[in-house]
Amino acid sequence: MENSFDLVAKEWDDKPERKAQIEEIARVLERELQFSPSDLILDYGCGTGLMGFRLIDKVGEVTFCDTSEGMLGQVAQKLENNGSGKGKIVKADYSKTDLAKETFDKIITVKVLHHVEDLMPLLKNFHRSLKPGGWLCCVDLEKEDGSFHDGEHVPHKGFERAVFENWLVDAGFLPQYYSNEIISEKERDGVLKQYRVFVSLARK
Numbered sequence: 001m002e003n004s005f006d007l008v009a010k011e012w013d014d015k016p017e018r019k020a021q022i023e024e025i026a027r028v029l030e031r032e033l034q035f036s037p038s039d040l041i042l043d044y045g046c047g048t049g050l051m052g053f054r055l056i057d058k059v060g061e062v063t064f065c066d067t068s069e070g071m072l073g074q075v076a077q078k079l080e081n082n083g084s085g086k087g088k089i090v091k092a093d094y095s096k097t098d099l100a101k102e103t104f105d106k107i108i109t110v111k112v113l114h115h116v117e118d119l120m121p122l123l124k125n126f127h128r129s130l131k132p133g134g135w136l137c138c139v140d141l142e143k144e145d146g147s148f149h150d151g152e153h154v155p156h157k158g159f160e161r162a163v164f165e166n167w168l169v170d171a172g173f174l175p176q177y178y179s180n181e182i183i184s185e186k187e188r189d190g191v192l193k194q195y196r197v198f199v200s201l202a203r204k
């Protein structure tokens with residue numbers, strides 16, 4: 001069944017601010033974490049794979065996972081052009097099905113979690129599928145008034161740091177780093193509104 005992200009997949013990369021923000025986030029990740037040529041990475045809710053492709057040359061393999069066929073179609077095209085053989089595509093919703101145990105060195109999820117109704121099963125699944133000492137990198141919106149999605153229903157209007165980090169702890173993680181210096185801007189009612197984006201790094 002087609003979902004709302006299928007409809008926007010082909011034009012997703014046309015907005016330069018999307019790539020610019022991925023670059024900002026990648027710089028924080030590279031500043032705070034070591035990426036190695038042996039790393040197995042899961043880009044969860046990868047969309048068109050902007051983050052995974054940003055990192056692919058520095059790591060061993062990127063698994064691009066999403067629930068949208070349209071988004072994954074874009075990833076497939078990019079992988080053909082990339083030609084490194086270091087990318088894998090999986091269509092799955094890991095808030096509902098189990099991930100393989102102790103597989104990944106790092107799991108990165110950018111602006112996905114606010115779309116996931118039931119987060120605890122997903123966070124526990126991420127924990128189970130990281131190798132010991134592995135990192136969960138969550139990037140998402142800080143608590144907002146609901147205007148970010150312009151009236152469209154999403155399960156979470158961003159997150160509060162204390163609540164989010166409690167969930168990480170409940171899922172077995174040790175929160176290690178949190179920053180909220182990245183800003184997304186959207187025009188709402190003729191005014192440019194700013195939304196804070198957080199980067200949360202937690203260790204297994």
Ligand SMILES: C[S@@+](CC[C@H](N)C(=O)[O-])C[C@H]1O[C@@H](n2cnc3c(N)ncnc32)[C@H](O)[C@@H]1O
Binds near residue numbers: 018044045049050
């Ligand atoms: C706002 S987009 C972000 C895409 C990409 N991470 C980026 O930053 O460009 C959210 C993505 O999460 C995916 N998604 C939504 N719910 C999901 C779920 N339960 N499991 C996996 N992916 C999901 C959507 O299909 C969409 O591609």
